[in-house]
Amino acid sequence: MLGNKVTVFGATGYIGREVVNELANTGYEVRVVVRRPERFREFALYPNTKLFTLESFDDTEALKQSMQDSEIVFNLIADRSTGTEMIDLDDMGNVGKRLKSAMESAHVKRVLSLSFIGANNDCDSHEWLGVLADFDNQMHAVSTANETIFRAGMLIGENDQSTAYYVKQLLRFPFLAVANGGSEVQPLWVKDFAKAMVSSIRNEQLFGQKIEVAGTELMTVKELGEKVAAIMEQDDAVVFPMCKLNARFMAALGILAPVQSIHKSQLTLLANDATTETEFSEVFEMTPSSLDWVIAQYAKPKHQREKYNDYRKNAGRDEN
Numbered sequence: 001m002l003g004n005k006v007t008v009f010g011a012t013g014y015i016g017r018e019v020v021n022e023l024a025n026t027g028y029e030v031r032v033v034v035r036r037p038e039r040f041r042e043f044a045l046y047p048n049t050k051l052f053t054l055e056s057f058d059d060t061e062a063l064k065q066s067m068q069d070s071e072i073v074f075n076l077i078a079d080r081s082t083g084t085e086m087i088d089l090d091d092m093g094n095v096g097k098r099l100k101s102a103m104e105s106a107h108v109k110r111v112l113s114l115s116f117i118g119a120n121n122d123c124d125s126h127e128w129l130g131v132l133a134d135f136d137n138q139m140h141a142v143s144t145a146n147e148t149i150f151r152a153g154m155l156i157g158e159n160d161q162s163t164a165y166y167v168k169q170l171l172r173f174p175f176l177a178v179a180n181g182g183s184e185v186q187p188l189w190v191k192d193f194a195k196a197m198v199s200s201i202r203n204e205q206l207f208g209q210k211i212e213v214a215g216t217e218l219m220t221v222k223e224l225g226e227k228v229a230a231i232m233e234q235d236d237a238v239v240f241p242m243c244k245l246n247a248r249f250m251a252a253l254g255i256l257a258p259v260q261s262i263h264k265s266q267l268t269l270l271a272n273d274a275t276t277e278t279e280f281s282e283v284f285e286m287t288p289s290s291l292d293w294v295i296a297q298y299a300k301p302k303h304q305r306e307k308y309n310d311y312r313k314n315a316g317r318d319e320n
Contacts, residue, residue, distance in 0.1 A: 029048045031050055063098060152213050161263040162224075178242065
C-alpha cells in the first residue's frame with residue numbers, strides 16, 4: 001500500500017511542471033524540491049503542492065527530510081530545461097548516489113525516474129547518454145523501492161524547446177533551420193507523457209522496468225519542422241538542416257542569434273535517433289494525442305473569423 005504524498009525532484013523544468021500538474025490534479029499531495037523557492041512561487045497555484053528548500057544535494061539530512069513521509073518519489077533531474085536548477089553533467093553521478101542513499105534512509109517505496117531513449121552503459125561515461133545510463137542504474141538499485149525508469153523520446157508541446165522554437169522562427173521569417181535534422185524521432189505530447197508517468201504509480205506490471213516512451217508517428221527532425229510549417233500554413237517556408245558547428249554557435253548566442261529555432265538542449269537530446277518499438281497504447285492503455293492536433297494548439301494561425309468565434313463563445317453566444 002502506497003500513501004498519497006509525493007516528493008518531486010527536477011520539477012521546475014518543462015517536463016517537471018506537467019508532471020506536478022498531473023499529480024496535483026489527480027489528488028496527490030506534492031512536495032516540490034528546489035534550491036531557490038523564491039523563484040517558483042507559481043507552484044503555490046497547484047492544489048496540494050508545497051515547496052521544499054534543498055540548497056545542496058550534499059546536505060544529507062535536508063535531502064532525507066525532503067522525502068520524509070513520502071513513500072513515492074519522482075526523479076525528473078534528467079530534464080535539461082530546469083534552468084538555474086539544472087544539475088551539471090559532471091555532478092549527475094554524485095547526485096544519483098546521494099539520492100539513492102537518501103531514498104533508502106527515508107524508506108521510499110516507489111521511485112519513478114525520468115530518462116531518455118538511448119541511455120546505455122556502452123556509451124562514453126562522460127557523454128550525455130553514458131552519464132544518464134549510470135544515473136538510471138542508481139535509481140534502478142534503490143533497495144527499499146519498486147522503481148520504473150521512463151526513457152522518453154522527443155516530448156513536444158507549447159513552450160517546448162523544439163517545435164515552439166520553430167513556430168517562433170517562422171513567425172519572423174519563412175526560413176527554418178533545424179539542428180540534427182536527420183535524426184529520427186517519434187514526438188509525444190508532454191501532457192500524455194506526464195499522464196502516463198502518474199498513472200504508472202500503482203501499476204505493478206511496471207515495477208522494476210526500464211520503459212521506452214514515445215509517440216506513434218516516425219519522422220526526421222527536418223520532417224517535423226516541415227510539419228510545423230504546414231500547420232502554420234506557410235507553404236513557401238524553406239526548412240533546412242543546420243550543420244553542427246553553426247547550430248552550436250546559434251545556440252550559444254541565445255536571444256541574440258539571427259536564427260531563433262535552435263536551442264542548446266536540441267544539440268543534446270536530438271543528437272541521436274530517439275525511436276522505439278514499444279507501443280505506447282499497449283503499455284499505458286491510453287491513445288496518445290494526434291501530433292497535428294497538439295502542434296495546432298500553439299502553431300495554427302487564428303484568422304479573423306476564428307477570433308470572432310472565440311469572442312462569441314466566451315460571451316456565451318451561438319458561434320453561428
